[in-house]
Amino acid sequence: MKRHLLLFLCMISISVFSQELIDSTNVALIDTAITEMQHSGIVLNVCDTPNDDGTSITIKWDINDSLKGYLMDIHRIHGECDTAIALDMNPEKGIHTDNMVHGGTNYMYYALFKKDDIVKKTDNSLPVKAIGQWFNKERFDSFIVLLLIAGAFAWFIYLAKKGKSFYIRKIAGLDAVEEAVGRSTEMGKPIMYLLGIGYVTDIPTIAGLTILGRVAKKAAEYDTRIMVPSYDPVVMTTAQEVVKEAFTEAGRPDAYRKEDTMYITQDQFGYAAGVDGMMMREKPGAIFLQGLFFAESLILAETGYSIGAIQIAGTTETAQLPFFVAACDYTLIGEEMMAASVYLEREPLMLGSIVAEDLIKIIIVFVLIIGFILGLLGHGFKIGFFTDMFEWLVRII
Amino acid sequence: MIKGKGIPLAISFLTGTIIIIAFFIPHAPFGSFEEISLRWYSIIAGFTMLLGVDSLLRLHTNKIKRKENHWAYSIVLLFGFLLIVIVGIISTIRYGNAFLTGSGFMYMYDNMIIPLQSTMFSLLAFFIASAAYRAFRARNFDATLLLITAIIVMFGRVPISEMISPKIPIFTEWIMSVPQMAAKRGIIIGIALGAIGVSLRIILGIERSYLS
Numbered sequence A: 001m002k003r004h005l006l007l008f009l010c011m012i013s014i015s016v017f018s019q020e021l022i023d024s025t026n027v028a029l030i031d032t033a034i035t036e037m038q039h040s041g042i043v044l045n046v047c048d049t050p051n052d053d054g055t056s057i058t059i060k061w062d063i064n065d066s067l068k069g070y071l072m073d074i075h076r077i078h079g080e081c082d083t084a085i086a087l088d089m090n091p092e093k094g095i096h097t098d099n100m101v102h103g104g105t106n107y108m109y110y111a112l113f114k115k116d117d118i119v120k121k122t123d124n125s126l127p128v129k130a131i132g133q134w135f136n137k138e139r140f141d142s143f144i145v146l147l148l149i150a151g152a153f154a155w156f157i158y159l160a161k162k163g164k165s166f167y168i169r170k171i172a173g174l175d176a177v178e179e180a181v182g183r184s185t186e187m188g189k190p191i192m193y194l195l196g197i198g199y200v201t202d203i204p205t206i207a208g209l210t211i212l213g214r215v216a217k218k219a220a221e222y223d224t225r226i227m228v229p230s231y232d233p234v235v236m237t238t239a240q241e242v243v244k245e246a247f248t249e250a251g252r253p254d255a256y257r258k259e260d261t262m263y264i265t266q267d268q269f270g271y272a273a274g275v276d277g278m279m280m281r282e283k284p285g286a287i288f289l290q291g292l293f294f295a296e297s298l299i300l301a302e303t304g305y306s307i308g309a310i311q312i313a314g315t316t317e318t319a320q321l322p323f324f325v326a327a328c329d330y331t332l333i334g335e336e337m338m339a340a341s342v343y344l345e346r347e348p349l350m351l352g353s354i355v356a357e358d359l360i361k362i363i364i365v366f367v368l369i370i371g372f373i374l375g376l377l378g379h380g381f382k383i384g385f386f387t388d389m390f391e392w393l394v395r396i397i
Numbered sequence B: 001m002i003k004g005k006g007i008p009l010a011i012s013f014l015t016g017t018i019i020i021i022a023f024f025i026p027h028a029p030f031g032s033f034e035e036i037s038l039r040w041y042s043i044i045a046g047f048t049m050l051l052g053v054d055s056l057l058r059l060h061t062n063k064i065k066r067k068e069n070h071w072a073y074s075i076v077l078l079f080g081f082l083l084i085v086i087v088g089i090i091s092t093i094r095y096g097n098a099f100l101t102g103s104g105f106m107y108m109y110d111n112m113i114i115p116l117q118s119t120m121f122s123l124l125a126f127f128i129a130s131a132a133y134r135a136f137r138a139r140n141f142d143a144t145l146l147l148i149t150a151i152i153v154m155f156g157r158v159p160i161s162e163m164i165s166p167k168i169p170i171f172t173e174w175i176m177s178v179p180q181m182a183a184k185r186g187i188i189i190g191i192a193l194g195a196i197g198v199s200l201r202i203i204l205g206i207e208r209s210y211l212s
Helices: A002-040 A137-161 A172-187 A203-221 A233-249 A268-282 A297-306 A321-327 A340-345 A348-380 A384-396 B006-024 B033-065 B071-095 B104-135 B141-156 B159-164 B167-177 B179-203
Strands: A045-048 A057-060 A071-078 A081-089 A095-098 A106-115 A118-121 A191-196 A286-292 A310-315 A330-333
Touching (some): A045 A106, A057 A106, A081 A095, A172 A340, A348 B179, B033 B071, B104 B141
Antiparallel strands (some): A071 A081
């Protein structure tokens, strides 16, 4: 016991002594450095980080040639507390953000520049406090675009409510939904619906789920089995609910089979292998590929083609679209997929939102044409006025 | 009083609106709302994995019990599932972390799962060949145009084209960066607007098909 106590006391004395030694060395070095630093002219510019929630302070400085090859430490002072927030940084970076501050509290900063035995210290900065902003000015342009889009939506939805009818162009892939379900029914084969390898937070997966509701309802009306092999358990759970509701709405809750909306795996090629195996064994009459697909798209679509199923695909992944166009009977290209539920439902309010999208598209095309003309005259024919106008347009966008 | 489908619609509206507001207002409590929501999603997703595993095991156990068609494959699946779980537990007990190099779990991952993934991926080459054969048959003007463009692009991407004429790879790059990119950007603009449209329809409760 005594031996342990002695050892403990000995360790404390060693640590206290060594700490004092370190402190005294640092003080000596810093004192020397202060004299040198007073001539170096390095000043830390500290300010509240703009457009944040008030939890960070930005520190900036300009490095001069005399400090090349030095490493830099930045310290934060709050009352009596001196904390190193960055160690052995390359000072040429010129900027550092302190994300560990409390809003509304005053902080000061100083930096140490170190090289071999030399340590140079800057003066303490002026006190600064972090304040949260109520509007992110960097996103002002996005705000304007949002207002424009929301305004267009509100206007056309209002018109739809007042009874105005809107036209939506023919989408062959969606007209074929009934044909595909009917064909499967006639052949006595099931339908397979694939939502891809996206998560429920992805817009294409959500769009795929909305189409699933319609397809499942048709399948229930035709009394045809629908299989939904899933990549993600959240998507699987959501798909189960969508299919169940669709069967209930069609008046066939008894025909709903929970086990037909099943989980496969969260491995991309494992999922492709599992689904391919199911296709080969179950031989579905119709396959819907609606969602987010990547490298597995063609593996799935070609297997579907090989079993002679009618295939209706849709994705927002532009790299996968050519594969679907080559291997499937119908392909919903990008926005067609997003408009699918509107097309299948034909509800006036929903149609109004599609018209709003088209209006925004017209505005974008108009801006593109203006940009093209200004770019051609400004940079092609080198007319100064148009060059300035083009640069101004680019800056605004 | 909000009842029935009104509850999920109200949740969608509130969540969507707050997320949009949070995008423009960094001040607390809005600033951290997106991060908090994603954390909640991760927690919920973790629990739903149990539902996924339950669905998988129940489906294949029932197939074996009922001796349905191809039930032998279900035995292979259950065996593989149990094997990787047991090896994972043993590796965790033995090494403290199943993901350490040299553990039984990582041995199975490196020597069984990765080769299987590679095999599936390599099938893509054959599928591309068969799909390209069908797509490039010159049945009409569009397909012929596609065929000619594809030949130029493919040819421009191999070293021999540069040996014949250095202009071929330059022309290939032009096809990729001008007409191809223009079409792609057109589709992307449509997709972006479509995504905004779907989001707004869901937030405003106009789109209800996900509730059926």
